[in-house]
Amino acid sequence: MEENFGPQETQDTNRIIPVNIEEQMKTAYIDYSMSVIVGRALPDVRDGFKPVHRRILFAMNELGLNANKPYKKSARVVGEVLGKYHPHGDGSVYFAMVRLAQDWNMRYTLVDGQGNFGNQDGDDPAAMRYTEVRLAKLGEHMLDDIEKDTVDFQLNFDDSEKEPSILPTRIPQLLVNGSSGIAVGMATNMMPHNLSEVIDGCIAYIDNREITIDELMEHVKAPDFPTGGIIYGMEGVKAGMHTGRGRVVVRGQLTVETKPSGREQIIITAVPYQVNRDSLTNRIGELVNEKVIEGVAHVNNESNNKEGTRIVLDLKRDGVANVVINQLYKHTELQTSFGINNVAIVKGRPRTLNLKDLISEFVEFRHEVVTRRTQYELREAEKRAHILQGYLIALDHLDEVIALIRASATPDVAREALINAGWGLDEIQARAILELRLQRLTGMEREKIKEEYDQLMTLIADLRDILGNEGRRYEIIKTELTEIKDKYGDKRKSEITYLDNEVSIKDLxxxxxxxxxxxxxxxxxxxxxxxxxxxxxxxxxxxxxxxxxxxxxxxxxxxxxxxxxxxxxxxxxxxxxxxxxxxxxxxxxxxxxxxxxxxxxxxxxxxxxxxxxxxxxxxxxxxxxxxxxxxxxxxxxxxxxxxxxxxxxxxxxxxxxxxxxxxxxxxxxxxxxxxxxxxxxxxxxxxxxxxxxxxxxxxxxxxxxxxxxxxxxxxxxxxxxxxxxxxxxxxxxxxxxxxxxxxxxxxxxxxxxxxxxxxxxxxxxxxxxxxxxxxxxxxxxxxxxxxxxxxxxxxxxxxxxxxxxxxxxxxxxxxxxxxxxxxxxEEEIQVEIMEGETPAVEGSSETPGDATPPAENASEEEQPPVA
Missing domain, CATH: 2.120.10.90 (DNA gyrase/topoisomerase IV, subunit A, C-terminal)
Structure with a gap:
């Protein structure tokens, strides 16, 4: 027995490779952590997306779920994403898609949802078999020109499909909607901002590459949360803009009203970003019962989807509104702080980015997209012009071409004959001529071919000028950004309140x-x-x-x-x-x-x-x-x-x-x-x-x-x-x-x-x-x-x-x-008079300024009308 097994043991021993367990764990964990960092938890600085969001929007685009098309069941989209691009849990894909449709989580929603998508009180959305989705109009702009070779495609997990490695977004999505995620050894927490402000900042950067962060902050003033609120103090915001790390304090918005009985009410009309309204109401009730907050008789959450946030605190007769408000800020989530941590993937590596970095990376990506799009359009235009040029040559020698084709036994023979006829035709043009319909030989169709060829030559010259002129490319970027701002830009939702010790406020x-x-x-x-x-x-x-x-x-x-x-x-x-x-x-x-x-x-x-x-x-x-x-x-x-x-x-x-x-x-x-x-x-x-x-x-x-x-x-x-x-x-x-x-x-x-x-x-x-x-x-x-x-x-x-x-x-x-x-x-505030906008004085046919000054002690009835 021993002799029989001896050689086998020697063979197995030779196949075992001794490895230091510490080194093996280190290598394996680094590989895993990089996979999480790059492929799951951190957004790309260019389109602001993690892979799951990118795949959701691409799958919806492939399904034809545009903003002007009917909704489709969420389960259909989730199945498409799972089966083709993202082999993970269906819940993770569905909830990622739901978040893109929630206007209290996204400053600008990218998915248009129909059905129960949850609410700010913490209620979960309905199951994916009940809800329906399609792309929002702004979400479509994340995919503009994707068919024009503007971005690189890569194979999916089983090499059966191709998916984009990045989306050719027209909107600075990362700054506009922010992002959060926990990777291995690092995390990101980026605040949403106002679209109009961010685009103004991008245009200012294009106009002046040496612009300072303080100058950019004249445009991008501070984060702008979808739930409104009040940004309380700017020091932390300024630190975040300059270094990529900071702290922003957000307070809810509230008003004080007096009831007919004379008692005061505090009405909370907005809560800080990502604060659960039901949890906030319950916490206030607990603090009132524990006598931590005094002067409140009753608290109730009257919020709904139609009228928005409304949490009502009825005060006791001896309750002082300002005292209660300060206690709410101190003891509840009505005042919340967010840590700014602008970590994103830049050229495959995680980096902490300041405001200028974020804007410059997006602008340079847009420049790459515009360049690749122009190159694609030039190639397509040149291809088409080449074929049209073949048509024109054939039309100039129409009788000879017809005779040559009739004399050929097969299409291949005819093609070779056209190439060798001495008119300068190549194989592509010869194939196109053989596929030409007879109706294109009429006089009117010939004119159309000539007109299309002339237009294409003008377009080709323009596209070549764009590729040879960097200034024109950046002007195109500015124009497209301005169009997005004009169409989707809005006013700030979050107010900014400066603290007394922020002495440089007036400069801002x-x-x-x-x-x-x-x-x-x-x-x-x-x-x-x-x-x-x-x-x-x-x-x-x-x-x-x-x-x-x-x-x-x-x-x-x-x-x-x-x-x-x-x-x-x-x-x-x-x-x-x-x-x-x-x-x-x-x-x-x-x-x-x-x-x-x-x-x-x-x-x-x-x-x-x-x-x-x-x-x-x-x-x-x-x-x-x-x-x-x-x-x-x-x-x-x-x-x-x-x-x-x-x-x-x-x-x-x-x-x-x-x-x-x-x-x-x-x-x-x-x-x-x-x-x-x-x-x-x-x-x-x-x-x-x-x-x-x-x-x-x-x-x-x-x-x-x-x-x-x-x-x-x-x-x-x-x-x-x-x-x-x-x-x-x-x-x-x-x-x-x-x-x-x-x-x-x-x-x-x-x-x-x-x-x-x-x-x-x-x-x-x-x-x-x-x-x-x-x-x-x-x-x-x-x-x-x-x-x-x-x-x-x-x-x-x-x-x-x-x-x-x-x-x-x-x-x-x-x-x-x-x-x-x-x-x-009037000198300080120049406002034009709207001539003829309103009628003259009642009962008068006089026009303003025509009347003469009345007698000093004339009564109103006796004097002419003066305007």
Whole structure:
């Protein structure tokens, strides 16, 4: 037995190769890790896809599931992907495809889904046999020109099919939709961005290859999440843009509303990216029960797919909204941080990329795609032109060709005869001539062949020029990117909030004039000033803000984005806010609750706003005062320096007695004259020097006598006689009547008196609602409680005596009233007048500007209409 097995043992021993187990494990694990890194977990920097997503879109394209075609069952697509390209679990493919269709996960969806694809509350999608899919329109652009040899193809897992190694995307998908994945020894977590901003950044890079990351950030400002939210602070974002690693803090969006019972509600309208709404609601409930969050009576998730996110927190009577909001940010996922880790595959290797790297890699890939596409189109055009050239040769020798073909025994003989006939035909042309249909020999068809050949030669020359001119290729890239932006670009969903310690914020903010709008219920926004059109006096007006039925626009204020606003409330508090911190909104949008921006005490509301260029300018601050007045006629003067140190909780600006409210605030230089007007139509004029300066906590002194319980102050102006000599007093009544009057018509008196008549108040005019000091170069903006806004030139408003009732400035619907008036500097805000846009004043056939100034004390009925 031993002798029989001896030789066999020796043979087996020779076949065994001793291996160091440590080395073997190291080699095997490195191979595995590289497979995971390159082939599964990390996206390619060029198209921003991992292999599974690339295969899903390619399979859908092969199935003809374009955006204009019917949907197909998801199971059909998953089967195609599994059977041909991606031999993994069907669940992994299906859930990857589902994510491409979820608009709360993808900033721009690439798959158009029909059926139950889950929701933000964490509910799973329906099974793949129930749902249906097709490519979204933007998803089609991931595959544009794939048939034109723009990318390399590779064999699939069993060498039976070919699949693209990359998709020839027209969109910078990696930056736009981001990516996340865990590989072996590394991970990636890339944030989504706004398509319009990213394309602007790509175009800026093409125009200037030496552009800095800070300059690129003027275009690509910050991540832009599909679920909105507020990016809280920019330091981490800036680090991510510069180094590829950073941290972005995202807060949910919320508003504070008051119920008819007087209790407040906190309504969460957006949660941070990838936060589960049900989990957030349950967590808030647990913290309320554990007394970690106090002041909340009830919390409920009222979100749905139609109206979006709505989580309602009912507060107790003693609950303070700002305190609860801060507790929510501190203890729940309403404030979440995301680690930016921009790792992607570049030329087969993982790399950490900054913003410029990501953009440059995409642009260079697009350049390669455009070059390969042009080369393909040139080859195809030259092939076709070559055949057409053969047709033309054959047509020039038509009789000989026909005779030659008739004399040939077989097609092969005929082909050889055509090649050897001496006309310069080759085998390809000879085959094409033999396949030519007889109808192409007619005169009209011959012309078509000649015309097609000429067009092809022009195209060939153009394609060769593109290949020989790098500048043209990059212009094509810019044009195609601009087309994508125009078609699919949208506004940011995520707001950006800067922290107080980020001192270089103003460098990132474009300085421009904006209109600050505050509604009666306390919603604030900033809007580019040129969105408001100038119209003729007496015009119908345009919508100035979308508000709820019981709300209307109360304040309109023009300021620079680099300035600071001082907000004065009816209870006498003062708060500070940088203009750029106010959320931007369209002219027709509601805006954001001001309680979310400044810590107003419950029941208080903003009454006056002051625009200060720079609170750190000591010379300016020390040379100016703030003059405040109340509805009961109290006036008070305090040095601006007392308001030069902002506090988040605000400060007391004036002590308001019970039954009174702060009405107006003005900034003066110490040499002004003050005018105050009351609802009943009286006004008083006195010197600022007669109001002694007092500290912030003082009550103030009497400015005008208000003896009627129904009467109250409606406006105050402060004018320097030297610098404002050209200004006039503008008064407007609640039913749309107004006029301008010279200052000199108001006699100088001591403060505290009754004053003199400033407008003749009748049932037709309604009570006085406002007073402004205006110059001829300014425009007047009037807002009604219904939200209708009209803008007109001050110079077109009649200058009349102070005892008249004025002219009609705006037609007002029954039951509507003027809510706010403000002036705009026409030189700073250039807006064209829309000639003929609105009719002239009611009952008049005059055109604006034709009328002559009326007699000084003429009544409104007697004077000609003036626009």
């Amino acid at each position: 903010i474009k300085e421009e004039d904006v209109v600050i709008t505050i509604s009666h219920l306390g919603y604030i926004k900033r809007t580019p000033a040129d969105e408001f059109r100038s119209q003729r006096r007496g015009g119908r007006g345009v919508l100035g803000g979308k508000t709820r039925d019981e709300d209307y626009i109360e304040h309109l204020f023009v300021a620079s984005t680099h300035h600071t606003l001082l907000f004065f409330t009816e209870k006498g508090r003062c708060y500070w806010l940088n203009v750029y911190q106010i959320p931007e909104g369209e002219k027709t949008s509601k805006g954001r609750a001001i309680q979310n921006l400044i810590q107003l005490i419950p029941g208080d509301k903003v009454r006056a706003i002051l625009d200060v260029k720079d609170l750190k300018d000591e010379e300016f601050v020390s040379g100016h005062n703030i003059v405040l007045c109340t509805k009961k006629g109290v006036i008070k003067k305090t040095a601006l320096v007392d308001f030069s140190r902002p506090r988040t909780t605000g400060v007391n600006a004036i002590t308001v007695i019970e039954g009174d409210e702060l009405l107006e605030a003005r900034m003066t230089d110490g040499n002004s004259e003050i005018m105050m007007a009351v609802k009943s139509g009286r006004a008083i004029r006195f010197s600022e020097k007669s109001v002694r300066p007092t500290g912030r906590g003082a009550i103030g002194v009497g400015g005008i006598e208000v003896d009627d319980a129904k009467d109250e102050v409606v406006g105050m102006i402060c004018v320097n006689p030297e610098t404002d000599a050209s200004k006039t007093v503008l008064v407007v009544s609640e039913k749309g009547f107004g006029k301008r009057t010279a200052f000199d018509e108001y006699r100088f008196t001591n403060r505290g008196g009754k004053g003199v008549k400033t407008i003749s108040v009748t049932e037709k005019t309604g009570n006085l609602v406002g007073m402004l000091a205006v110059s001829q170069t300014e425009d007047l903006m009037i807002t009604c409680k219904s939200g209708v806004t009209i803008r007109m030139k001050v110079a077109n408003i009649s200058e009349l005596g102070r005892a008249t009732q004025g002219v009609k400035l705006i037609r007002i619907d029954e039951g509507d009233e003027i809510a706010a008036i403000t002036q705009l500097d």
